[in-house]
Amino acid sequence: MIPFQFRLERRLDRKWWHSVLTPLLSVLAALAAGAVFLAIEGLNPIRVYLDLFEVSFTDKFGITDSLTVAVPLILTGLAAAVAFRMNLFNIGAEGQLYLGAIFGSWAGLQFADGLPTIVGVGLVLLAGAVGGAFWALPAAFFKAYFGTSEIITTLMLTFIGLFFMRYLIFGSKSFWRDPDSANFPQGKKVPESARFELWGNTRLHWGLIFALAVVVAVWVLIRYTSIGFDMNVVGSSHASAQYAGIPVRRTVMFALLMSGALGGLAGATEVAGRAYALDPNGLQLGLGFTGIVVASLARYNPFAIVLVAVFLGGLRNAGIALQGLPGERVPVEVSLMLQGAILLFAIGGEIFSHNRLSLVRTTKAVAT
Amino acid sequence: MTASPAGPGSDHPGRPAAIAAVQVTKRFPGVLANDKVDFHVDVGEVHTILGENGAGKSTLAAMLCGLYQPDEGQIFLSGAPVRLRSPREGLAKGIGMVHQHFRLVERFTVAENVVLGDPQQARFIKATEVEARVGEIGERFGLPINPRARIADLTVGQRQRVEIVKMLYRGADVLLLDEPTAVLTPNEVDALFQTVEAMTAEGKAIVFISHKLGEVMAVSDRVTVMRAGAVTGEVATADTSQRHLAELMVGRPVEVETRRGQSPSDVALSVQGLDVVEDGQKVVDGLDLEVRRGEIVGIAGVAGNGQRPLARAIAGMIKPSAGSVSICGKDVTAKGTKAARKAGLAFVPEDRLGTGLVPGLSLTDNMLLTRKRGFFVNRSEARAEVETAIVDYEIKTPSTEAQARLLSGGNSQKVLLARELANLGTPDGPQVVVVSSPTRGLDIGAAEFVRGLLHEARERGAAVLIISEDLEEVRSLSDRMAVLYRGRVAVEGPTDQLSIEQIGLAMAGVAEEGAA
Ligand SMILES: Nc1ncnc2c1ncn2[C@@H]1O[C@H](COP(=O)(O)OP(=O)(O)O)[C@@H](O)[C@H]1O
Ligand SMILES: [Mg+2]
Numbered sequence: 059m060i061p062f063q064f065r066l067e068r069r070l071d072r073k074w075w076h077s078v079l080t081p082l083l084s085v086l087a088a089l090a091a092g093a094v095f096l097a098i099e100g101l102n103p104i105r106v107y108l109d110l111f112e113v114s115f116t117d118k119f120g121i122t123d124s125l126t127v128a129v130p131l132i133l134t135g136l137a138a139a140v141a142f143r144m145n146l147f148n149i150g151a152e153g154q155l156y157l158g159a160i161f162g163s164w165a166g167l168q169f170a171d172g173l174p175t176i177v178g179v180g181l182v183l184l185a186g187a188v189g190g191a192f193w194a195l196p197a198a199f200f201k202a203y204f205g206t207s208e209i210i211t212t213l214m215l216t217f218i219g220l221f222f223m224r225y226l227i228f229g230s231k232s233f234w235r236d237p238d239s240a241n242f243p244q245g246k247k248v249p250e251s252a253r254f255e256l257w258g259n260t261r262l263h264w265g266l267i268f269a270l271a272v273v274v275a276v277w278v279l280i281r282y283t284s285i286g287f288d289m290n291v292v293g294s295s296h297a298s299a300q301y302a303g304i305p306v307r308r309t310v311m312f313a314l315l316m317s318g319a320l321g322g323l324a325g326a327t328e329v330a331g332r333a334y335a336l337d338p339n340g341l342q343l344g345l346g347f348t349g350i351v352v353a354s355l356a357r358y359n360p361f362a363i364v365l366v367a368v369f370l371g372g373l374r375n376a377g378i379a380l381q382g383l384p385g386e387r388v389p390v391e392v393s394l395m396l397q398g399a400i401l402l403f404a405i406g407g408e409i410f411s412h413n414r415l416s417l418v419r420t421t422k423a424v425a426t
Numbered sequence: 427m428t429a430s431p432a433g434p435g436s437d438h439p440g441r442p443a444a445i446a447a448v449q450v451t452k453r454f455p456g457v458l459a460n461d462k463v464d465f466h467v468d469v470g471e472v473h474t475i476l477g478e479n480g481a482g483k484s485t486l487a488a489m490l491c492g493l494y495q496p497d498e499g500q501i502f503l504s505g506a507p508v509r510l511r512s513p514r515e516g517l518a519k520g521i522g523m524v525h526q527h528f529r530l531v532e533r534f535t536v537a538e539n540v541v542l543g544d545p546q547q548a549r550f551i552k553a554t555e556v557e558a559r560v561g562e563i564g565e566r567f568g569l570p571i572n573p574r575a576r577i578a579d580l581t582v583g584q585r586q587r588v589e590i591v592k593m594l595y596r597g598a599d600v601l602l603l604d605e606p607t608a609v610l611t612p613n614e615v616d617a618l619f620q621t622v623e624a625m626t627a628e629g630k631a632i633v634f635i636s637h638k639l640g641e642v643m644a645v646s647d648r649v650t651v652m653r654a655g656a657v658t659g660e661v662a663t664a665d666t667s668q669r670h671l672a673e674l675m676v677g678r679p680v681e682v683e684t685r686r687g688q689s690p691s692d693v694a695l696s697v698q699g700l701d702v703v704e705d706g707q708k709v710v711d712g713l714d715l716e717v718r719r720g721e722i723v724g725i726a727g728v729a730g731n732g733q734r735p736l737a738r739a740i741a742g743m744i745k746p747s748a749g750s751v752s753i754c755g756k757d758v759t760a761k762g763t764k765a766a767r768k769a770g771l772a773f774v775p776e777d778r779l780g781t782g783l784v785p786g787l788s789l790t791d792n793m794l795l796t797r798k799r800g801f802f803v804n805r806s807e808a809r810a811e812v813e814t815a816i817v818d819y820e821i822k823t824p825s826t827e828a829q830a831r832l833l834s835g836g837n838s839q840k841v842l843l844a845r846e847l848a849n850l851g852t853p854d855g856p857q858v859v860v861v862s863s864p865t866r867g868l869d870i871g872a873a874e875f876v877r878g879l880l881h882e883a884r885e886r887g888a889a890v891l892i893i894s895e896d897l898e899e900v901r902s903l904s905d906r907m908a909v910l911y912r913g914r915v916a917v918e919g920p921t922d923q924l925s926i927e928q929i930g931l932a933m934a935g936v937a938e939e940g941a942a
Contacts, residue, residue, distance in 0.1 A: 282802050283801060284801055284803055287803050290786070294784045294785055294786030295781070295784050295786070297780055297781040298782070298795065301741075301775060301782065301795075301796075302795045303742075303762055
């Protein structure tokens with residue numbers, strides 16, 4: 059018999075800095091793991107990481123591009139966090155984002171012409187939120203009233219949403235499709251009044267401020283309102299909620315619809331801030347799925363979500379930019395691989411920050 | 427160390443203890459469950475391990491039977507050091523344990539369960555032989571049991587007998603009984619004690635585990651008292667008293683409580699013809715109950731006879747299928763927990779953490795759980811309330827913002843009571859107080875405190891209903907009591923006029939309708 063064995067023991071002395079250190083260390087570990095693969099590719103990992111940082115976080119256009127990608131990630135991160143913290147695993151922010159884009163672009167095309175920008179954009183956002191919530195509704199209803207796994211339903215709805223969006227542009231002469239794009243189908247452009255204003259000559263738009271406002275609103279709602287309180291109770295114990303007379307089903311529905319609405323808002327900000335049309339190829343970027351990574355790394359904290367979204371936004375942005383850089387030819391997959399590695403290490407880090415690994419002796423001399 | 431060739435710690439020089447633990451230590455993450463514990467039981471004796479919940483009794487027993495291995499220290503069997511790698515190995519060496527939770531296969535018969543998993547059993551088993559031996563063992567040790575009965579049809583007390591028979595059948599000479607009386611009616615307890623006597627008469631060594639002082643005095647020859655993982659004393663029963671044992675258990679002198687007389691006034695809680703159906707079964711069956719202001723009424727009964735659904739129906743957590751509940755004259759039947767609360771109810775449910783308290787929320791938020799909240803949550807008042815409660819109730823917590831899950835059982839019960847009994851005696855405060863198992867799992871100090879609170883509630887004119895499976899708890903607290911059996915009141919009356927025999931028979935379902 060082996061005289062030693064490893065054992066995980068629950069840490070009882072978790073300090074506050076564990077929750078900061080863990081994500082940081084996970085990121086470092088992921089970079090280290092990524093370095094191995096880069097080296098295999100024949101690239102110099104340090105060089106690539108420095109380029110990565112330089113491209114995304116040093117000059118004005120790099121930073122603003124990273125922030126532009128961060129906008130939808132903040133919203134999909136919130137979408138995941140709002141649900142996940144209640145153990146409701148809405149993994150369908152991706153599909154809710156598509157529906158948000160469909161509803162949002164419809165509102166922009168239909169109503170925005172001639173309206174003041176603030177109203178036009180407002181309508182796009184409102185419609186986007188409704189679209190996202192609408193796409194979460196079946197999952198929310200079946201979860202609340204029949205206990206159907208929301209993981210399955212939200213994922214399936216994501217694919218339906220994806221194909222529906224693609225059909226609207228590539229498969230039919232729908233309201234959304236630009237009639238002048240017969241050979242190369244495209245979405246109809248929304249009017250100026252349905253677009254976020256850009257910041258100077260950058261691609262960054264006012265959607266960032268909007269997303270930050272949503273962060274604060276979500277934080278206030280969860281922390282300071284009664285419905286947020288109810289969500290916290292239901293998230294921790296259904297029996298307690300029932301005991302306190304808090305309607306469990308209604309609260310579950312509300313949380314999932316809110317999560318869906320946030321995913322929908324991400325789609326609407328993409329329409330109003332970047333794509334300006336229902337653009338299936340330009341929207342199908344996995345922003346919704348990345349939101350899950352954002353929320354997990356941020357431990358569902360709304361403010362941490364902003365930081366993580368900016369970081370992952372930069373990583374994505376650099377992935378694309380590096381590919382075009384002369385010389386090294388870093389594959390775009392590098393940034394996606396790193397993103398995945400970060401999530402894996404974050405989950406692993408979580409286990410070690412909650413538990414202590416110890417080596418224990420299993421055999422012992424008979425003491426007489 | 428203390429080991430001599432004759433074996434450690436025997437009380438009879440020259441004769442080794444049947445089983446002994448010398449300086450055993452067992453650690454669990456963050457807990458020192460057993461700290462250098464010495465324990466032994468001699469042939470033909472009953473040695474009790476006494477201690478409060480969490481003292482480490484079950485852990486010690488688990489090491490004696492091979493379920494756990496000690497981190498340090500040594501187990502001796504008849505004077506020789508042994509290493510027991512599993513309960514099976516323990517049993518092969520003659521050590522049998524009856525756990526707090528039984529390990530029987532419900533669909534099998536008694537005889538089948540007895541031979542199930544027995545390594546010494548021949549491959550082909552003659553049923554009649556097994557049945558005959560089971561019958562014979564039953565007779566010898568006062569464990570009447572039908573070998574052909576299915577476990578599913580047996581009462582809890584009968585199942586326990588099967589477990590004991592199973593151990594005896596496999597030749598156990600040392601029997602470890604982990605809190606065997608917790609699930610028994612008083613009459614079944616008496617029968618168990620006779621079995622214990624029969625076993626010791628045949629030279630078995632019995633390790634009896636309990637936290638009930640009365641039983642311990644009645645059944646054991648010696649007592650080892652544990653507190654927080656360590657042995658605080660070992661005494662012969664003949665040389666000690668309940669008070670002394672209690673002091674060893676708690677670590678300080680214990681008050682003896684007094685019951686004060688009170689004249690109850692008008693009916694504040696009235697339950698009439700209540701039926702509750704769960705999974706197609708009538709778990710509460712035409713139950714009538716009245717509790718007046720200024721009295722404590724206790725509901726006793728073996729677990730699973732309708733206590734839980736009764737409490738939950740009164741609190742509005744479940745809908746009864748018939749009958750009515752009214753609180754301070756208001757009909758609150760099936761109107762939900764908020765309506766019941768508004769009418770004047772305070773309810774302390776049986777599961778404190780997870781129902782009464784939200785594990786993942788702070789104490790402040792838990793204080794708000796049953797309070798009226800506006801659109802925005804105002805925490806400052808609740809926080810002040812928690813701060814006051816921490817001082818008044820001596821709650822041990824890192825802060826008002828600590829999660830409820832971090833509190834021990836006693837402390838979470840105190841938080842719950844502080845919330846539910848707030849404003850007691852004022853028109854805004856609770857008029858009817860329903861508490862399930864008020865002192866279960868509490869150490870003696872905290873239990874005393876909780877009893878004091880319930881008495882105070884009565885003094886201040888509240889109608890108090892206590893629902894508990896612990897008969898002693900009900901008897902010591904209540905002015906009137908009722909025994910539930912299969913969802914009905916089997917016997918009812920002033921507590922001091924019901925004899926323990928009457929209560930025991932009612933709990934076992936023998937007596938029909940008492941003086942209801
Ligand atoms: N398997 C286990 N893992 C972790 N902690 C345990 C385990 N078993 C018991 N403990 C802890 O050890 C202590 C003693 O428990 P136990 O022996 O069950 O006490 P008792 O039987 O006297 O109530 C308690 O604090 C309990 O929480
Ligand atoms: Mg125990």
